[in-house]
Every structure is written in C-alpha cells, then in structure tokens.
Amino acid sequence: MHQYNVIIIGGGAAGFFAAINTAEMNPNLKVAILEKAKEGLQKVKVSGGGRCNVTHAEFIPQELVLNYPRGKKELLGPFHQFMTGDTIEWFETRGVELKIEDDGRMFPVSNSSQTIIDCFLNEVKKHDVEVIYSSGVKSIAKNDDIWELQTSDVTYYTEKVVLATGSSSKMWDIVEGLGHKIIKPVPSLFTFNVRDKRIKNIPGVVAQDVEVKVLGTHLESQGPLLVTHVGFSAPAILKLSAFGALELAKRDYRFQIEINFIKLDFENCLEQLKTLKQDLAKKTIFKFSQFGLPKRLWQQLVLASDVKETLTWADMNKNQLEALSTQLTKAVFDVDGKSTFKEEFVTAGGVDLKEVNFKTFESRLYRNLYFAGEILNIDAVTGGFNFQNAWTGAFLVSKSIGNS
Template sequence: MKKKKIVIVGGGAAGFFCAANLDENKYYVTILEQNSDVLQKVKISGGGRCNVSHACFDPRELVQFYPRGNKELLSVFHQFQSGDTMGWFEERGVPLKIENDNRIFPESNSSQTIIDTMVNEVRRKNFEVKTQTVVSEIAKVEETYVVKTSTGEYAADFVVFATGSSPKSLKLIKNLGHQIVEAVPSLFTFNIKNDTLKDLMGTSFMHAEVSIPKLKMEESGPMLITHWGLSGPAILKISAWKARELAALKYQFDIHVNFLGIDLEDAETIFKNFREENPKKTIGKSKIFDVTTRFWHRILWLSKVDLEKNISSISSKELQIILGNLYNNVMKVSGKSTYKDEFVTAGGVELKEINFKNMSSKILENFYLAGEVLNIDAVTGGFNFQACWSEGWIIAQDLNGK
C-alpha cells in the first residue's frame, strides 16, 4: 500500500503529540515549525518543569476548567484524558507525579524529559521535522493540499493545523474559509499601582478573595503580589473566565480584594479574641492574621495606626479601618501583564466548524485542527496542555484508522 503524506503545521504540544501517535507504516509525516526549536511552550511551562496535565480523571469534571470549549471537549476527554496522558508517558519510561495541588509533572522535574520523549518517538518513526519554516499559504489542488513555506512547497494528502493562535496563523485558516473568533489574551496578571502592594513583591496569600463588581465576578484561591501588581490562581482564573469582558474594558477596572479570605465578622472575632489574650502586646508585633509581618505593617501604615500602639488601646474606628484594608481593599487595575508560564489566548477558529469526534474541519476535507488555534482555552494548571494531548491523539487515531 502506498504511503500517504501528512503535513503538520506547528511543532508545539498538539502537533508533536499527534505525530508521536501516527502510524509510520501508513504515512510520511512532515512537521513544519516556524521557530528554531520545537515544543517551546512545553520547555518553559511550570518554571521549566512542565506542568504536563492535571489530576482530574472524570471528563465531566475536567471540562469545568475550560472557559471556552467545555461542551465540545466532553467527547474528546471521553476518548483521552489526564490518566491516559500519564499512561502514555509512563509506557515510554517517563514516570509522572501528582503534586499536592493536583498538577502533574514529570518525576525528573525537567520539561526536557517530556520534550525528549516526544522528539525520540517522532525520530524513531523517521518523520521529518523542519524548523525555521514559515508557512505562507495553504492551497487545495484537486485531491491534495500544497503547503507553501519559506523553504519550499510540501504536498499533503492530509493537513493537521496546530499552529497556536498567532495573527498570521489565524489569517491563513481564515483564507481557507474558516470563521475566526477574534483572539484576546487570557491568563494574565493585573497591573496595579497601589500603596498596599508597593515593594511587597513575592508576598503571597493562601486564601484570597477577589471580585470585580462591574462584571459580577468573584474568585478565590492563592494570590501573589508581583512587581506589576497581582497574580496567582485567584487572579488568573478571573482573567480566563472573563477574558473577553476584560478586553472590552481595555483592562481598566476596579477590583475588591479580601486578603484574608474570611468575612468581616470572623475577622473581627479573631482580632478581639487575640486582643483579650494578649492585651499587653503592641499592634505591630501582634501576629493576628495569616499574613506576613511586612504586609501587616503596610496595612497598619495605610490605616494610620502606630506600630508601637498597644493592642488594647486600638479604637473601634481604627479596627474598622484596619479590617477594611484587609477585607475590602478597592484597587484600580490599569492594564495587564503576560503570565510568563502560559501565554494563552481566548479566540480562534469557530468551534461549530469542527467535528469533535475526530477534530476534523467541517469546511475542509482531510484537514484537522488542534491546540490553541481553536477557540478553546483553560485556566492555569496543566489544562491547556491536556486539551492539546487529547486533540492530537484523537487526530492520530482517526488517521491511523483510514
């Protein structure tokens, strides 16, 4: 039987995982990657450790982490989910581990292990990987596709389009007839200039609550003060779920932050109990709430309360000001910064135009799409990669069955 040709446009997670699962006896496969290295996002993910996936093994639960694509991914995850990802890598001698927050990493703590496994699999199959190859056009010529690039033309019986969501890629796919939902950033940190945060970079809060009244959005979880403002899961979740609304606001809005993650009554009770038990302590040396000493001193400074003041002489008015700064601190957000581990966008190819049984295009014959080029994205924690692995695997199974 004559081997057919597959061209995979994009050497990222989805494209490479698809190639790693294709049958080398049936196909000649060429991966075209515009950068000098493949799998670049995999390399930097999780601070260089690669957050491969997330320990959520029920597809119905797993889809809840995807602001866009949750309905469509249900059938995808029924075919290949996080447990299957763990199995795939373990079969190839790469054990993965589940950390306390349910994120999945390689036991080696190195993204290179994940990259090497996929690259070796593709090499073993004698598939071709062309880096620094920019695709300029894809044209349908009778039964085949011609993929035009900076290094020549490639003929393909099948195309797998897994480019990510760069404007150039979206334009290519639009020219082929697909509808595009305009891409906007998702998973970003909030830029805030506020005295509460100044010079406190690295300070974290385990159970913060953040709300944006304008969007009727609330989120809770760990939060981190950065050089630019606020980050951490609580912020990143909001940025994912409200990506389009925040873009419409041009990233200018007010947020209400509860650094303690408890309600006002509980905070008052904790303070009063501490005061009764430690009446001789100064307010500055009182470890009342689960915050760092530096942050506590900043709150007292903002509240215009002297650090040396005895805790028993704090007036009820002063207490309300202190608690207000801790429990309902209103800040102006004026812009966003990229979350460095996972630059993700909301937007891409309209999902109605994809057959999610096999990730094929409903518009183009013998054409598949996967990864971030689709209007699918997730919160942080390994979910975006899991969608890539699942989609890539499904495409490979469909092609192997042809």
C-alpha cells in the same frame, strides 16, 4: 516532488503528539511536520519554569472541563476518549515517569522539560516522521482531494492537513481565508499590574487563601495570592484573568478588584477584632500578625487602617477597628494593565468551535483538515490544562487519520 499522506503544520506539543500517534497507528502513512522556527517544542521547553507541566491530576472529565473558560462543553466528549490517565500512561510506556505535586500539577520526575522534548524527538525518529524546520507555511489551498502548502521556497502536497500552530495570527489569517470564522484573540493568562503603597515594599509575600472579585462584574475567584514587584499573581489572579479574558479586555485592563484576605465577612471580622481588643489589650497591633496572614502583609493593612506602629489593641477606637476590618475583608485595589505570566503566553480566541467536529477535531467546512491545540478557541487556567487539551485533540486527530 514533496508529497506526503499527512502534514502537520506546527512543531509544538500538539503537532509532535499528532504526528507520533498518527505514524504509530498507521505505519504505512508518510507523515511530516512543518515548523517555521529553527527548532520545535519551544513552548514545551519553557513550560512550568523549564520543568514542563505535562498535565493535571484531575481524573473526572466533568471536573476537568471546569478549568476551561472556552471549550468546556466541547471538550467533555473528547476527555471521555483521551484523558489525564491516558496521558500519564502514554508517557510512562515511553519511559517518562510523571509525578504529582501538592497542587495537582504533574511534571516529569526529572523536573526537566528536556525529558519531554527528548521523548518526542526519539519517537518521531522511531516512527520515521520527517520534521522539517525553517518552513513557515505562507498559503494553503485545496485542489480536488489534495492540499497544496506553500512555503517561501517549497510547495508540499498532502492528502490530510493538521493545523497545530497555537496562537499564530498568520495561520489564523490563512484559515480565515479558507472561510473559517476566527474569534478575535485576546490574552487569557496574565497577572494584574497594581501600584499601591500597601504592597509596594512586600514583593514575594503570599496570602495562602483569599477571595478576589472584579468590581462591577460577576467575576470572582479564590486561592493563593502572590504580591509581585508589579502587582498581583498566583492562582487567585490567573483564574480571573482566564475566565474574565473577554470582559477585562473590553475594560482595557483597567478596573478595580476587591480582596478578602481572610475569607470572613466584614461583621464577623469586626467581632473578632473586638475580641482581640480585649484578649490582647496590652500587645502592639503592628507587631503580631493575626488570622494567619504573612506578617509583612498584616503590617501594611494595619498601617492602611490609620493605626500607628506603636498602638496597642486597648487603644483601638471604633473607626480604626472598622477600617482594619475593611482592609482585611474588602480591600479595594486599582488595576492598571497586565503582564505576561512567566513565559507562558495563552490567548482566548481562534477557530470558531462551531466549525469543528469534536469527535475527530476535523473541520466541518473541509474534509481532511484538522485542528489541534490552541489554534482553536480553547484555553484554560494554569496548571497543565492547556497541554491536556493539546494531547487530547492531537490524539483524536491521529485516531481519525490513522484509522481512515
């Protein structure tokens, strides 16, 4: 008979973390992970371009929660229980040293996600956690105090169930069948598709600090902007995609953005351009970039202002000065669709947060049913924040189960 004290469904980051900590806190519990794929931890493997962005170097709970468009209020208490510093200590005590990069992202010193995977595989072996692959759960039912989990060929029985299946539509359907409300999922972390002659021939160019607004909404962000072969990416765009996930889905990902490339308003920029007209009178506008902009981007904005490549500053007329100021401070681009950000697919949506006790991450509808990670209606901007949600939720689940 396939009977356990605890079964974690989902062999991803949250699932392994929950299993390891549960078994460590209470060695008397028989713990298993059911994973539908032939191997687990696939999202860990591709995270951060194969380096695994474990967490982010933000150590104040009130500041950390600001990176979660959904889950901000609910995660504040949990982050006081298990925080970034706890994550760092957890990995370091198991031989995995982390490093902080300039933008705050944290990676293993090895720069390889395999380091994290090996750590987890060693820990489940050490704590006698059984990992059962190719075991997709088809149904979940509760009979008295025992949960019955049905796969294609085996029925498992357990006292406690942890759902850590990430953005799984099949598992959301099962959870909905149990009576939980599921917030319809929409993509939350994506890049913007833009076809525009101003950026057509300059993929790879990065403007280090811009302001971006979605016209007709209150959505705005700032930070680095990357021109790609299909449009725009980098933090300035990814923040908008996360915080605007629901609004942009309503618009079917067709909308306009306004970009301020130099973070000056139109009038101040115009005054500076007039000064340049005097100070650089004999120099060719096209050749010499201003305001710290990448040269190729500057040149495209100059051309878009109806300024020829051979024109000098002295020859700039009023209309051209105003046109260039507009391109620099409020350039409008048409967005027509989205693309997945690298291999990292994140969604807004999942189990309604009102139906979860965030002291333990236990269901408010069923005793001994727990949730961890992205199966919940929680998501974050890029930078290690989604993993931190997974570690925190999984740890508090383990604490609740291990001490019960």
